[in-house]
Amino acid sequence: MSKYTQLQASLTELLLAEDVENCSAWTRNALQQGVSPLDFFNEVFTPAMAAVGDKFGRLEIFLPELIDTAEKAKAISEQVVKPALAEAGVGGGGPRGKVVICSVQGDLHDIGKSMVSLMLQVNGFDVIDLGINVPSRVALNRAKEVGADILGLSSLMTTSMPYMKECVELRDGLGLKDSFFIIVGGAPITSKYCEDIGADAFGRDAIDGVKKCISLMEKRP
Amino acid sequence: MKNRARLVEVLHRAESGPITEEADFERKLVSPAIKRVIEKYKIRFDKSTIVPSDNDLADRLFQAGLQLAVEVGMYCQSTSRRILWTRAELEDGLRYCQREVVMGLGTDAVVVRVRRPEDATVPIVSGGAYGVPIPEHLYVPLSLSYLKEPVIDVIDNASLETVYGHPVKAGSPWEVLAAHREAELALQAANIAGRPGLSLGCVELSPTALGALAGASWGAYRPSDWHHVGTLSEFKTNYDMLCIVTHVARIGAGLEAYYNPIYGGYVGGAEGVAVAIVGGLILLNQVDMGHVYSTRPNHPFYNCDTTPEILWAMSIGVQALTRNTDLLIATLAGPAGGPGTKTMLYENAAHAIATTVSGQAVIEASHSAAGGRTRKHASGLDSKISGEVAHAVRGMSREQANELVKRLLSLYEADLPTNPIGKPFDEVYDVEKVEPTPEWQGMYDEVRHELIQMGLPLERIVHEER
Numbered sequence: 001m002s003k004y005t006q007l008q009a010s011l012t013e014l015l016l017a018e019d020v021e022n023c024s025a026w027t028r029n030a031l032q033q034g035v036s037p038l039d040f041f042n043e044v045f046t047p048a049m050a051a052v053g054d055k056f057g058r059l060e061i062f063l064p065e066l067i068d069t070a071e072k073a074k075a076i077s078e079q080v081v082k083p084a085l086a087e088a089g090v091g092g093g094g095p096r097g098k099v100v101i102c103s104v105q106g107d108l109h110d111i112g113k114s115m116v117s118l119m120l121q122v123n124g125f126d127v128i129d130l131g132i133n134v135p136s137r138v139a140l141n142r143a144k145e146v147g148a149d150i151l152g153l154s155s156l157m158t159t160s161m162p163y164m165k166e167c168v169e170l171r172d173g174l175g176l177k178d179s180f181f182i183i184v185g186g187a188p189i190t191s192k193y194c195e196d197i198g199a200d201a202f203g204r205d206a207i208d209g210v211k212k213c214i215s216l217m218e219k220r221p
Numbered sequence: 222m223k224n225r226a227r228l229v230e231v232l233h234r235a236e237s238g239p240i241t242e243e244a245d246f247e248r249k250l251v252s253p254a255i256k257r258v259i260e261k262y263k264i265r266f267d268k269s270t271i272v273p274s275d276n277d278l279a280d281r282l283f284q285a286g287l288q289l290a291v292e293v294g295m296y297c298q299s300t301s302r303r304i305l306w307t308r309a310e311l312e313d314g315l316r317y318c319q320r321e322v323v324m325g326l327g328t329d330a331v332v333v334r335v336r337r338p339e340d341a342t343v344p345i346v347s348g349g350a351y352g353v354p355i356p357e358h359l360y361v362p363l364s365l366s367y368l369k370e371p372v373i374d375v376i377d378n379a380s381l382e383t384v385y386g387h388p389v390k391a392g393s394p395w396e397v398l399a400a401h402r403e404a405e406l407a408l409q410a411a412n413i414a415g416r417p418g419l420s421l422g423c424v425e426l427s428p429t430a431l432g433a434l435a436g437a438s439w440g441a442y443r444p445s446d447w448h449h450v451g452t453l454s455e456f457k458t459n460y461d462m463l464c465i466v467t468h469v470a471r472i473g474a475g476l477e478a479y480y481n482p483i484y485g486g487y488v489g490g491a492e493g494v495a496v497a498i499v500g501g502l503i504l505l506n507q508v509d510m511g512h513v514y515s516t517r518p519n520h521p522f523y524n525c526d527t528t529p530e531i532l533w534a535m536s537i538g539v540q541a542l543t544r545n546t547d548l549l550i551a552t553l554a555g556p557a558g559g560p561g562t563k564t565m566l567y568e569n570a571a572h573a574i575a576t577t578v579s580g581q582a583v584i585e586a587s588h589s590a591a592g593g594r595t596r597k598h599a600s601g602l603d604s605k606i607s608g609e610v611a612h613a614v615r616g617m618s619r620e621q622a623n624e625l626v627k628r629l630l631s632l633y634e635a636d637l638p639t640n641p642i643g644k645p646f647d648e649v650y651d652v653e654k655v656e657p658t659p660e661w662q663g664m665y666d667e668v669r670h671e672l673i674q675m676g677l678p679l680e681r682i683v684h685e686e687r
Contacts, residue, residue, distance in 0.1 A: 056485075059521075062493075063486045064252040106391025106428050108298075108453050108461075111486045115521060131243075158354045158380060159391040159399075159428045187524060187593045188354065205522050 004043040007035070011048040015069045016061065023072045027080045037084035045081060049073055049122045056119065057207045063115060070121045095126035097217040100143040100180075101152035102130035104167065106160035107186075112206070113154040116185065119206040120152075120213060136167040140176065148180045149220060150213055152203075155186040164189075165197040172198065181216045185209055224319055225470045225510045231304065235463060238294065238302040243457070246296045246303070247487045251455050254292045258285040259492045266491035271529050271626045272536045272575050274619035276544065279338075283541040286499025287311060295504050298453065299460035306507055314507045320547035322512040324375050324475060326418030326445045331374045333513065335547045338540050338580040341616035346372055347585040348604030350379035351553065352425040353592035355599070355646070357381060357406070363646050364410035365655045366601030368419070372608035375447065377422030377585065378407050382596055391428040400424045400436035407442075420475070421446040430464035437468060444474040450509050452480035455487050456501060458508065466509050477551070478511035484531055485521050491530035494518045498538030506548055513583055514542075517553035523637045524590035526555035527568040529630060536575045536619075543580030551583035552576040554607050557636070559591025559643030560600040561661050564636040566668040569603065571629040573610035574677075578622040584611045590640075597645035602657055602665050609669070613677045625675055 007030055014023050031040060052069045055061045061069075099120055103113050110132050117129045128146060130139060143151040151171075153164050164184050171177060184194050185203035194202035201216055203209025241250070258264075262285040264278070273279070287308065294305040306314075320335045324345070333345050348367045355363050360381060367373055381389060384399040400423075407421045423446050424436035433449070436442050450465045452458060469476045480501035482488045488497040502514040516538070518531045526535065535552050542550050554572040558565030569587055577584055586607030591598040614622060643649070649661040657665065673679050 057522075059485045059490075062489045063483075064248070064489065067248060108428070108459070111454050111483045112521065115486070157391065157428050158382060159389045159396060159432075162388045162390045187590075188596075190595070207522075 004039070007044045008048045008051070011044055012051045015048060015052055015072050016065060023076050024079050027076050031080070031084055037081060037088050041081055041085065045076065046124060049124065053119055053122045053210070063111070063118070066118045066122065070118050073122060096124040097149040097213065097220070098126045098128070098146060099150045099152055099213060100128045100130060100139065100146060100148040101154070102134035102139050103132040103154045104139070104160050104163040105133055105135045106163060107155045107157055108132050109154070109156040112156065112186065115206040116152065116154065116203065116209045119210050123210045123214070125213060136163055136170055139167060140170055140174065143180050144176060150181045150183055150216055152209070153182060153184050155184070155189060158188050161188060161193070164199065168198045183209065183212055183216065222319055222473070222510070222512065224314065224317055224506070228467060228470050228510065231508050232463065232467070234304045235297040235300055235302060238305050240301050241296065241303055243296065243298060243301065247455055250293050252487050252489070254289055255488055255493045255496050258288050258496055261285070264492045264496060266530060266533055268529055270623055271532050271630065272578060272619050272623040273533070273540070274623070279537055279540040279544050282495055282499055282537055283545040285496050286541060287503060289496055289500035290503045293456055293500070295508050296457045297459060297463070298457055304508055311503055311507055315503065315546045315548065318506055318546065318548050319512045320549070322475060322549065324445070324447055325420035329416050329418030331420070333549050333582050335543070335549060336580045336582050337543050339578055339616065339618055340580055343612050343615050344577055344581055345374045345583045346604070346608035346611055347375045347377050347422070347551070347583055348373035348601070348608060349377035349422060350592065350599035351377050351585070351588035352380045353588065353599040354382040354596045355379040356597070357383060359597065359646060359652065360406045361410045361413070362650070362652045362655050363599065364407060365414055366646070366650055367604055368410055368414035368416055369655060370601050370605045370608065372612065373604055375420040375422070376407070376411070378403060378425045379599060380425045392431060396427065396429065396432040397435040400427060400432040401441050404436055404441035418445070422477070423448055430461040433465045434468050437472060437474065444472050447475040447477050450476060450478050450511070452478070452501060452505065454481060454483050455497065456504065470510060476509065476511040477513045477515055478505040478509035479515040479517070480505055481517045481519055483519050483521055484528070491534050494531060494534035495538045498534060499541045502542060502548065502550065513549045513551050515551035515553055515583070515585060517555045517588065519555065523557045524593055525557035525568070525637060527557065527572055527633070528637065529634070532571065532575045532626065536579045539576055539579035539581050549582040550580065551585050552581055553585040554587035555589065556587060557590045558633070558641040559589050559595070559598040560603055560646065560649045561644035561664070562641045563664055563668055564633045564641045565589060565591070565603060565643065566606050566665065567629050567633040569607045570610045570668070570672060571626045571633070573607045574614050574622045575626050577611045577614050578617050578619050584608070591642035595642050595645070597647065598642055600646050600649050600657070600661070602661060606665065606668070609679055610672065610677065613679045613681065621676070625677065628675055
């Protein structure tokens, strides 16, 4: 087992443990032991978070644990990794991209969308969750206002699907097509529907949604 | 109904309970409370037993669920307040719950009665496409595919994909129009089938109160039909839902209140789902004042309720409630598979066995992952298998049921992640004659024969009076 693999396994374990303070202290200690901040971010922190995401994908952990992990990761990033990177004068350590996410108007389902939101966070995205039953203009305005890379729309009901189409039409009609991508998901949504309404990607579930967002970010200029 | 006398008190508490942020309700109240009661009452899932016969575990689970209901209450999104009840109030609500109800009219009426684990009576069989999106031209033939099955006592409808060719848009006049159109087509189908008084589930997939209230108005569904009110996961309601509760209470109609916890979500794993079912349905009795309380927990990735963990949670959850209360409990089969697959037939059989021997008063079938994801994926045989199996397992011991469910799991569990959606209605049925295709009927007959070989008395003719 390489040094980084060992550290990654230890960090994964710590992220899933109860104590929040330990994570930041442990990270500081790792950096003091000679691991560069950039290597820590790329070889330890990011893979450890991906490992936590995989555990959720296999339902070895559940949503409350995923939420706790996302919060610990945020603390590690804000309190230790980012300052260390800045001190070392190197870039990196920032979010993979900014995602605004919501359940569209007429849809009150929250948990599936929250799972996607958290999986994006543990995979390094900055996520702004607008909640449920969000009117199209509110979602679009917020995405524009915060400079989102991606707007994620969830619908679990056929009766709220028309609002996804409305969102895409409004984005394009308002001249925002090049400003951010739109990814859609939810039980009745298919890749064909995504294509039909002109959305940019379809996430089959939380795991696939993360993969698609990563792919979309690779297309960003 | 006598249990609806507290309607004004429910509405008042939604306006006056403690103010809480919605995110805090789930994260800081529901999740920790569930973990605490699981620990306190020693609720443990053991994968070797899918249908438990441990009465002490069922009774501990009931206490855990009741404590959870007292601690967290229900959250009203519209007012950001918790609707709280004391233990004594919840117990009083259970003591005077509706323990028998007539569904339907005339010769098509059936009586739902309380059942217990290993009960020798047959549960009421509710068949239908449970909200699967269906085009208008197939609505009547699809409905008839269920209505033609005599094992089905009451119907729950499909959802119209469009209304007069236009998308049904939530919270808009289209939702109102779709509700009226759904009622028109559902009643037409019941009349064609010669079952005009049969109780029809209405309005499927009404996302706001608009559709539900329009569907419960003059010219649409009747008070003898059964209305639905949902719970937003986890333990949440809102003004739309409370509007439905209020309207249905005032027209004196039957109401099915349902709560579908998410496996792996805020409630956690199998034990958490079981506690949530018990606590959730106790709260629905108090807040929604229905006549039947239903659950269909959901797997977050397979969108089904037929994994071992969820079957266990449903079985022990239903046992906890039917051993300790007179509530009329139902569960909805949620297979991963769709029509034209053996997977779905095995899944629905396993669900029917696990939940019927646990004491449910109504078996509901089915809303598959395939149907939720893909239009037109539902058919009459999907429900028929559940009904036939529910009849066969009356009086069966939980131990025998456990062995049967484990055998069935070994036949379908590996298929769950493969998204076995099967075929749409018009490819598994002759739409003109409303008959299963020879291929689909043949598959059904093969599975039925396999079930008989396993020891399920599906060929038994005589059954007890209801």
